[in-house]
Amino acid sequence: MTDYNKILERAGLRPTDAREAVLETLYRIGRPASHGEVAEALRGELDRVTIYRNLYLLEEAGLAHKVQGVDGKWRFCAHDPDVVGCPGDHSHFLCLSCGKMICLLGQALPHVDVPDGVKVQGKQLVVYGLCPECSRDRQK
Numbered sequence: 001m002t003d004y005n006k007i008l009e010r011a012g013l014r015p016t017d018a019r020e021a022v023l024e025t026l027y028r029i030g031r032p033a034s035h036g037e038v039a040e041a042l043r044g045e046l047d048r049v050t051i052y053r054n055l056y057l058l059e060e061a062g063l064a065h066k067v068q069g070v071d072g073k074w075r076f077c078a079h080d081p082d083v084v085g086c087p088g089d090h091s092h093f094l095c096l097s098c099g100k101m102i103c104l105l106g107q108a109l110p111h112v113d114v115p116d117g118v119k120v121q122g123k124q125l126v127v128y129g130l131c132p133e134c135s136r137d138r139q140k
C-alpha cells in the first residue's frame with residue numbers, strides 16, 4: 001500500500017486530508033487527469049477550488065507533471081520514480097475522440113535550443129490522434 005502522507009512529507013509538504021486525497025486520486029486514475037476528472041473521481045469530497053489549488057501545489061512540489069492537450073485542458077499525472085517509475089518529464093498521447101491522455105513514460109522530452117536570455121518555464125510534447133479503442137470503433 002502506498003503511503004501518500006510519506007510521499008507528501010518527503011516533498012516537503014505538510015500532509016493534509018485534501019492533499020492526500022488529491023494525490024491518491026492521481027495515482028488511482030493512473031494517467032493524466034484534468035481538474036474535472038479529479039473532481040469526478042472524488043465524488044464531491046472536495047470543492048473544485050481546493051482540488052485546483054492542490055493540483056498546482058503538487059506540481060510545484062515535484063509530485064506531479066502538468067501537461068496541456070490540444071483540447072486546451074490542463075491535466076496532471078503523478079510523479080514518483082519509486083512508485084510510478086517515472087524518470088522525469090515525459091511525452092504524452094491524447095485521444096481526440098474520448099479525451100483520454102496517457103503517459104509515454106519511457107520517452108523523455110527532446111532537447112530544444114533556445115536563444116540566449118530566454119527563460120524557459122515549461123516544455124511539453126503531446127502526440128494526438130485516436131487511442132486503440134477509438135480507432136477500432138472507427139473501423140466498424
Ligand SMILES: [Zn+2]
Nearest residue numbers: 079080086088
Ligand atoms: Zn514524473
Ligand SMILES: [Zn+2]
Nearest residue numbers: 095098131134
Ligand atoms: Zn479514445
Ligand SMILES: [Zn+2]
Nearest residue numbers: 032065077103
Ligand atoms: Zn504523464
